[in-house]
Amino acid sequence: MSYDLLKTKNLTKVFESGFLRKTYIKAVDNVNIFLKEGEVVSLAGQSGSGKTTLAKMILRVLEPTSGEIIFKDKNIWRDLKGLKDLKWYWRNVHIIFQNPFSNFNPFYKVDRTLQQALELIGIDPDSHEGKQLIREALEVVGLRPDETLGKYPHQLSGGQLQRIMIARAWIIKPKLLLADEPVSMLDVSTRGKILELFLKLRDEQKTTVLFITHDFGLAYAVSDRVMIMYRGKIIEEGTPDEIFFNPKHKYTKELIESVPMLYRKWKFEL
Amino acid sequence: MSITELLYVLFNNKRFMIGFGIILFQLLLSFMGPLLYPVDPFSTDNPPWTPPNEVYPLGTDRSGRDMLAMIFHGIRNSLYVGVLTGLFTIAMGLVVGLISGIKGGILDEILMAMTNIVMLIPSVLLAILIITYIGYENARLELVAFVLSITAWPGFARAVRSQVLSLREREFVYLSKIAGYNSLKIAFQDILPHLATFTLVSFVNYINLGINGEVGLSILGLTPMNIMTLGKILYFAAITQAFILGKWWTFIPAGLLQVLLSVSLLLIATGIDEVFNPRLRGM
Amino acid sequence: MKRLELRNVRAYYRLLIGNREADVRAVDGVNLEIRKGEILGLVGESGCGKSTLAKVMLMNINPPLFFKGGTIILYTRSGNSLEISKLNREKLKKDVWGKHVAIIPQEAMSALMPTLKIKRIAYDVLRSHNPDISLDETVSLLTKRLKELGLPDYVVDRYPFELSGGMAQRTVIAISTLLNPEILVVDEPTSALDVSTQKLVIKTLWSLAAKGIIDSMVFITHDISVVRQIADRIAVMYAGKIVEVAPTEDIIFDPQHPYTRGLIDSIISLEPEVRKRGLRYIPGQPPNLINPPQGCRFVDRCPFAKDICRKKEPPLIKINNDRLVACWLHVKG
Ligand SMILES: Nc1ncnc2c1ncn2[C@@H]1O[C@H](COP(=O)(O)OP(=O)(O)OP(=O)(O)O)[C@@H](O)[C@H]1O
Ligand SMILES: Nc1ncnc2c1ncn2[C@@H]1O[C@H](COP(=O)(O)OP(=O)(O)O)[C@@H](O)[C@H]1O
Ligand code: SF4
Ligand SMILES: [Mg+2]
Ligand SMILES: [Mg+2]
Numbered sequence: 001m002s003y004d005l006l007k008t009k010n011l012t013k014v015f016e017s018g019f020l021r022k023t024y025i026k027a028v029d030n031v032n033i034f035l036k037e038g039e040v041v042s043l044a045g046q047s048g049s050g051k052t053t054l055a056k057m058i059l060r061v062l063e064p065t066s067g068e069i070i071f072k073d074k075n076i077w078r079d080l081k082g083l084k085d086l087k088w089y090w091r092n093v094h095i096i097f098q099n100p101f102s103n104f105n106p107f108y109k110v111d112r113t114l115q116q117a118l119e120l121i122g123i124d125p126d127s128h129e130g131k132q133l134i135r136e137a138l139e140v141v142g143l144r145p146d147e148t149l150g151k152y153p154h155q156l157s158g159g160q161l162q163r164i165m166i167a168r169a170w171i172i173k174p175k176l177l178l179a180d181e182p183v184s185m186l187d188v189s190t191r192g193k194i195l196e197l198f199l200k201l202r203d204e205q206k207t208t209v210l211f212i213t214h215d216f217g218l219a220y221a222v223s224d225r226v227m228i229m230y231r232g233k234i235i236e237e238g239t240p241d242e243i244f245f246n247p248k249h250k251y252t253k254e255l256i257e258s259v260p261m262l263y264r265k266w267k268f269e270l
Numbered sequence: 271m272s273i274t275e276l277l278y279v280l281f282n283n284k285r286f287m288i289g290f291g292i293i294l295f296q297l298l299l300s301f302m303g304p305l306l307y308p309v310d311p312f313s314t315d316n317p318p319w320t321p322p323n324e325v326y327p328l329g330t331d332r333s334g335r336d337m338l339a340m341i342f343h344g345i346r347n348s349l350y351v352g353v354l355t356g357l358f359t360i361a362m363g364l365v366v367g368l369i370s371g372i373k374g375g376i377l378d379e380i381l382m383a384m385t386n387i388v389m390l391i392p393s394v395l396l397a398i399l400i401i402t403y404i405g406y407e408n409a410r411l412e413l414v415a416f417v418l419s420i421t422a423w424p425g426f427a428r429a430v431r432s433q434v435l436s437l438r439e440r441e442f443v444y445l446s447k448i449a450g451y452n453s454l455k456i457a458f459q460d461i462l463p464h465l466a467t468f469t470l471v472s473f474v475n476y477i478n479l480g481i482n483g484e485v486g487l488s489i490l491g492l493t494p495m496n497i498m499t500l501g502k503i504l505y506f507a508a509i510t511q512a513f514i515l516g517k518w519w520t521f522i523p524a525g526l527l528q529v530l531l532s533v534s535l536l537l538i539a540t541g542i543d544e545v546f547n548p549r550l551r552g553m
Numbered sequence: 554m555k556r557l558e559l560r561n562v563r564a565y566y567r568l569l570i571g572n573r574e575a576d577v578r579a580v581d582g583v584n585l586e587i588r589k590g591e592i593l594g595l596v597g598e599s600g601c602g603k604s605t606l607a608k609v610m611l612m613n614i615n616p617p618l619f620f621k622g623g624t625i626i627l628y629t630r631s632g633n634s635l636e637i638s639k640l641n642r643e644k645l646k647k648d649v650w651g652k653h654v655a656i657i658p659q660e661a662m663s664a665l666m667p668t669l670k671i672k673r674i675a676y677d678v679l680r681s682h683n684p685d686i687s688l689d690e691t692v693s694l695l696t697k698r699l700k701e702l703g704l705p706d707y708v709v710d711r712y713p714f715e716l717s718g719g720m721a722q723r724t725v726i727a728i729s730t731l732l733n734p735e736i737l738v739v740d741e742p743t744s745a746l747d748v749s750t751q752k753l754v755i756k757t758l759w760s761l762a763a764k765g766i767i768d769s770m771v772f773i774t775h776d777i778s779v780v781r782q783i784a785d786r787i788a789v790m791y792a793g794k795i796v797e798v799a800p801t802e803d804i805i806f807d808p809q810h811p812y813t814r815g816l817i818d819s820i821i822s823l824e825p826e827v828r829k830r831g832l833r834y835i836p837g838q839p840p841n842l843i844n845p846p847q848g849c850r851f852v853d854r855c856p857f858a859k860d861i862c863r864k865k866e867p868p869l870i871k872i873n874n875d876r877l878v879a880c881w882l883h884v885k886g
Pocket of ligand 3: 578632682810811812849850856857858859879880881
């Protein structure tokens with residue numbers, strides 16, 4: 001944990017909508033964050049607070065309205081030119097989206113997702129090495145290759161699909177993995193397994209994980225550091241214990257009071 | 271579901287099968303008819319206004335043209351115009367819609383402005399202009415199909431574009447992109463397959479449009495004089511006042527066949543939609 | 554004591570796969586009672602049959618769902634008992650739904666007619682029970698109910714899209730209970746909401762019961778931390794069956810069925826106990842309901858599975874004063 005892997009400077013995204021009467025939404029508002037090597041950082045906030053928009057800009061698929069994103073001394077929206085540079089970047093920064101089913105194109109077998117990973121790192125998917133790597137990756141995430149390969153997405157469960165996405169990340173070995181609500185659509189009983197895999201990537205490959213969630217419980221359970229996002233702004237940042245048991249910001253306090261707990265009961269009065 | 275399973279379900283769909291059966295029957299007529307009944311549809315060597323009898327199964331018109339021969343050739347040429355119209359429309363619409371949707375930006379604005387302008391032009395007017403410019407004695411069926419598709423493709427292009435725009439935001443498209451795929455590869459691998467059903471259904475509907483459009487242009491006298499089509503038969507009936515004179519055999523069979531073609535194509539289109547479109551399938 | 558009783562109730566979806574027919578056994582032999590004056594939580598993983606069971610409780614069953622057997626008895630406030638599984642649709646519509654049992658389905662909020670004002674929506678609902686009611690009467694009833702639930706009365710003149718998610722959901726609750734039904738079934742009432750709105754909606758549901766507007770409630774959710782806030786008892790459903798029913802605190806602090814235990818252990822909440830415990834999960838995934846395993850349906854994921862679990866289905870039996878469990882570990886002898 002020495003240097004900043006990625007940082008943003010005054011990052012802002014304004015969406016324009018409407019035809020005659022234009023309305024503007026500041027989805028991300030002057031955000032300055034930093035991510036260090038080998039940490040799991042949660043980006044927590046209610047839906048619509050701008051988490052996905054921030055992630056897409058960092059992934060370099062959505063252009064910021066203003067501000068900079070610096071990855072390893074490169075301004076990614078200015079200095080990366082041509083497919084070669086971009087591929088280098090996407091080898092270093094990759095993503096897993098929320099909905100396990102829309103992570104996969106339903107027309108193709110799930111194998112394609114892993115073969116794409118091999119293509120990205122320059123290994124022929126049909127080579128012995130490539131096939132071996134795919135099997136290895138599946139085993140790492142606890143899937144049996146023979147029961148997984150050759151299947152279409154609808155033939156597998158959401159949890160299995162999300163694990164294949166993590167296997168993809170394991171092949172690519174990015175420096176930074178953006179995980180956008182990766183377990184929100186999964187059953188409670190299978191979430192733990194997926195979350196464990198993120199921690200494993202951090203511990204074994206020094207991957208930095210930006211764990212995006214609206215669920216404070218999840219953020220508390222997995223992170224080394226937490227950032228709270230509210231209406232496009234980062235309003236608070238710190239260790240999980242600081243943020244959740246000694247919040248500074250009024251909004252954070254209010255939200256924490258509304259989070260239902262397992263072992264504690266609310267008292268209502270008429 | 272695999273392709274074979276889908277085909278199986280498709281062939282178990284009542285609407286599709288009825289439509290498909292009728293089309294198949296008409297195709298058979300149009301190809302086998304001229305072989306089994308080798309009569310020149312333009313020959314005027316027969317007695318005029320003959321009602322159906324043993325020699326002329328569907329009678330003759332005022333110039334003595336054999337109605338049955340006209341119908342056999344008419345179906346074939348009408349179908350040809352229809353399929354060609356479908357192909358032109360789909361091809362132009364797909365290319366423009368895909369480019370617009372995927373590339374976006376200024377190219378998108380130019381192309382969409384173009385579709386807007388073309389959609390404003392009344393199709394009949396455009397047809398009259400083009401065909402009188404070329405001269406209808408020089409006009410060929412291919413030209414008729416082309417003229418018909420000129421005003422049809424913008425609608426399809428816009429529909430394709432809006433589907434592409436929503437597909438482009440789907441997560442798997444982003445994932446292909448960050449695996450280093452370029453726009454062309456994404457268009458072919460990730461986007462086109464999702465448009466397949468819609469395109470197929472539209473294709474069938476544009477065949478229909480072509481067949482009916484040809485009839486419309488023919489009745490205005492805007493199609494080639496030397497090629498027999500269902501529209502041409504109705505045109506001849508119209509200019510010889512067959513409707514008023516009650517010479518029913520010169521227009522009822524051709525009219526019925528045209529309606530039958532239309533209906534069967536509609537049945538095919540809805541059948542395909544039912545089978546392939548998961549929303550209608552209720553799943 | 555009983556308000557609604559389900560005895561060995563089964564309801565299957567009839568599916569067409571290619572040209573083959575198959576049954577999805579979404580509710581498959583459910584035994585459950587809803588007591589007078591209680592809030593019963595119904596929890597379980599996605600696809601285990603919760604929403605289907607909700608429809609079955611009201612006998613609101615439409616193809617492809619078919620009732621396959623069992624008995625459902627309603628005990629009304631006035632002391633009558635009514636075997637609603639024997640009634641036809643007309644009769645249910647006229648005499649049961651809305652008056653005795655009401656439901657707020659999973660997609661209720663998005664199902665509000667966007668082109669009608671709230672008062673018109675309420676009017677249509679009431680008119681289907683009593684053709685003679687007037688719009689004015691509806692408005693006064695609705696205004697009174699909104700006030701009781703702490704909602705502003707301008708809501709009656711709003712369109713659904715003019716209300717925030719939480720407000721819309723609470724309005725739906727107000728409208729569904731206009732006829733003071735004995736039982737209200739709510740299916741995932743908060744899963745589309747932010748936590749702060751969620752808390753408001755839960756409080757609204759709680760006050761419905763606390764004020765005696767309704768008598769009993771079935772609260773369906775996949776989120777145990779939510780339902781534990783107001784439920785008196787919790788029923789745990791797995792693969793079309795009820796596997797454990799017990800008072801809320803007993804389910805949370807002392808789960809007895811291996812599935813319940815796994816489920817409680819997997820919950821990740823914002824509590825130090827949970828962070829200390831670390832991440833847990835149940836291996837595998839729920840069985841396919843077209844072809845569920847013989848015997849215990851949890852057998853492929855259960856760490857305690859024995860021989861008999863594969864062969865025979867465990868009965869739902871009473872194990873201590875107020876707990877029912879369906880597991881061979883708890884069958885004596
Ligand atoms: N209309 C339908 N046709 C066929 N099968 C259905 C239909 N609706 C539900 N099912 C199946 O019945 C089973 C139970 O579904 P149900 O909706 O009751 O589950 P649930 O517990 O409410 O899930 P969730 O938590 O996702 O709301 C599932 O296997 C589901 O796929
Ligand atoms: N493509 C888009 N066009 C217009 N508005 C958008 C777009 N994407 C997101 N937004 C808006 O930006 C805000 C932040 O959205 P998002 O980043 O998806 O939030 P989160 O991921 O935290 O739920 C929301 O108000 C959303 O409606
Ligand atoms: S019956 Fe057997 S398999 Fe089922 S939960 Fe009990 S111990 Fe496990
Ligand atoms: Mg998001
Ligand atoms: Mg449900």
